[in-house]
Amino acid sequence: MTSTILVYTLAGSTVLAIVYKLQARLRLSRAKHPSLQGHAKLARRIARLVPFYEYSERRFFQCDNAPDEVAARRRADFERLARYFREYAPQSLEMSSKLQSSLSDALFTNAYRVPFQFRRHTQRHLPIGAVVVASAGRQLKDLDGNWAYDLSGSYGVNVFGYDFYKDCLARGMARAQPLGPVLGSYHPVVADNAKRLQRISGLDEVSFHMSGTEAVMQAVRLARYHTGRSHMVRFAGAYHGWWDGVQAGIGNPRPARDIYTLKDMDPTSLKVLRTRKDIACVLVSPLQALHPNKAAPGDAALISSERDAHFDRAAYTRWLQALREVCRERDIPLIFDEIFSGFRLACGGAQEYFGVDADLVAYGKSLGGGLPVGVLCGQRWLMKRFHDNRPADICFARGTFNAHPYVMTCMNEFLQRLDEPEVKNHYARVHAVWDERTHALNEVLRRSELPLRVVNIVSVLTVLYLVPSRYNWLFQYYLRAHGLALSWTGTGRLIMSHDYSEADFEAVKERFVAAAQAMQAAGWWWQSPVLTNRVIKRQVLGEMLSACLGRRRICVKRLCPTEPQQQKPR
Numbered sequence: 001m002t003s004t005i006l007v008y009t010l011a012g013s014t015v016l017a018i019v020y021k022l023q024a025r026l027r028l029s030r031a032k033h034p035s036l037q038g039h040a041k042l043a044r045r046i047a048r049l050v051p052f053y054e055y056s057e058r059r060f061f062q063c064d065n066a067p068d069e070v071a072a073r074r075r076a077d078f079e080r081l082a083r084y085f086r087e088y089a090p091q092s093l094e095m096s097s098k099l100q101s102s103l104s105d106a107l108f109t110n111a112y113r114v115p116f117q118f119r120r121h122t123q124r125h126l127p128i129g130a131v132v133v134a135s136a137g138r139q140l141k142d143l144d145g146n147w148a149y150d151l152s153g154s155y156g157v158n159v160f161g162y163d164f165y166k167d168c169l170a171r172g173m174a175r176a177q178p179l180g181p182v183l184g185s186y187h188p189v190v191a192d193n194a195k196r197l198q199r200i201s202g203l204d205e206v207s208f209h210m211s212g213t214e215a216v217m218q219a220v221r222l223a224r225y226h227t228g229r230s231h232m233v234r235f236a237g238a239y240h241g242w243w244d245g246v247q248a249g250i251g252n253p254r255p256a257r258d259i260y261t262l263k264d265m266d267p268t269s270l271k272v273l274r275t276r277k278d279i280a281c282v283l284v285s286p287l288q289a290l291h292p293n294k295a296a297p298g299d300a301a302l303i304s305s306e307r308d309a310h311f312d313r314a315a316y317t318r319w320l321q322a323l324r325e326v327c328r329e330r331d332i333p334l335i336f337d338e339i340f341s342g343f344r345l346a347c348g349g350a351q352e353y354f355g356v357d358a359d360l361v362a363y364g365k366s367l368g369g370g371l372p373v374g375v376l377c378g379q380r381w382l383m384k385r386f387h388d389n390r391p392a393d394i395c396f397a398r399g400t401f402n403a404h405p406y407v408m409t410c411m412n413e414f415l416q417r418l419d420e421p422e423v424k425n426h427y428a429r430v431h432a433v434w435d436e437r438t439h440a441l442n443e444v445l446r447r448s449e450l451p452l453r454v455v456n457i458v459s460v461l462t463v464l465y466l467v468p469s470r471y472n473w474l475f476q477y478y479l480r481a482h483g484l485a486l487s488w489t490g491t492g493r494l495i496m497s498h499d500y501s502e503a504d505f506e507a508v509k510e511r512f513v514a515a516a517q518a519m520q521a522a523g524w525w526w527q528s529p530v531l532t533n534r535v536i537k538r539q540v541l542g543e544m545l546s547a548c549l550g551r552r553r554i555c556v557k558r559l560c561p562t563e564p565q566q567q568k569p570r
Helices: 002-031 040-049 068-088 090-102 104-111 116-125 162-176 189-201 212-227 267-275 286-290 313-329 349-354 405-418 421-447 472-481 502-521 533-548
Strands: 132-136 139-142 147-150 205-209 231-235 259-262 279-284 334-338 360-364 374-378 390-394 452-457 460-465
Touching (some): 002 259, 002 267, 068 090, 068 116, 068 502, 090 104, 104 116, 132 162, 162 405, 189 349, 189 374, 189 405, 205 212, 212 231, 212 334, 212 374, 231 267, 267 279, 267 313, 279 313, 286 313, 286 349, 286 452, 286 460, 313 334, 313 349, 349 360, 421 452, 421 502, 472 502
Parallel strands (some): 231 279, 279 334, 334 360
Antiparallel strands (some): 132 139, 452 460
């Protein structure tokens, strides 16, 4: 009898344990975003299956089944653009071509400016110069002496304008020159930097690193060290640097087994945080408020017009507050990755902008005053790298160039400038200024009946496309041809410095509208009643399947039998 009871007890306990695990697994599954952004393993598998294929020259201009007359207009304007770029900047193009043959970064960025089906034909005929030799005000100059308004923002470094950082660099380097590149020992300015960063972040301690990626690496490592837990939580679409410990899915060849990628701004994610015991930290990129659960928009992925972005400050504030409350309840360190957003949203970054405190905050980019930098600020118990009672149990993180004298003095110049009345007054108006400018640009686009709108979070803008099209990626080339310099991601993220005057922005607005009008006149936004974003995605999926099966000819007609028949070539 006793043995029977024991067997039943063990069986019951096993069943309860299995049920508990299944419930936990179900909660986790529900908290994952339904897109590939939320399923890292599946995304990596699918990425390996996607074959390369490209369009013939004829199909390049008619992959949406546009009439021959429209295709002819497109071809003529494409050829005009090609001639313009080659005649306008021959020296810049020659130097950029040489770089691509030897510099792997240049080869990668040039390959991922446009959807891969259009890549080779576009590279062959619309080469982009990647070399600049001077900056002045809001503009950049290439090797041929051409000036263009900068909408690249130097990947987010340029918050206050290039002249601002030139001054920081000149003053900072002069201060560090007597010491030179002495490493290991600290330049005295480090103490003032730490004090200022403590005040800005509201946190106890500071550590210096050489990049934003390194600062995030240290934040996650310290959280795991002090909590003794294994997994980190990130949110779908967020980018936290190229380290494989935070980059799940495509781009990371190592399977990420200790990362949970959950839905941003969703109560099911909060439920996971409340119930799991293996979560070491939660990592948040405040810039995701512009496009929750979506990757940073880039033109290489712009196969239709489904790019979406919107910014609701109140809603995202409520989400961060709820996240803060749950993390506090469960003793989970909350980390703000402010590598990009720090000093752009507010002087105190996202903590000040949204009114939510984090346990660890990573800064970078602009903070270096023009030089490479990463900084981690945190609560004292989280920043400590050893245990007093366990001397062999340490959390190691050192780098030869951490707290480099030149970086520290240039950083100090940057931090001192933040206390100037002019900068403080600037922050008081920055949100209203950029909201007004974005609204003004959208009004001109609306009145001009152009199928574009822009959405912003302060001075970071994303271009949205209102009509279904296979050719939205081409708009970046029209913008460049009208004197606007973009990053390699194109129209997904236009980053403008805060020193743009009204006159500067008016010039950018005029060029932006003129570029859109030129693209519209060339027929790239030709519309068909049967061409929807859903149909476009079905077309591309069909093309991929055909390429996988080794079919030489891609036939969209079978997928869209309601589309009008193409005219036969004359």
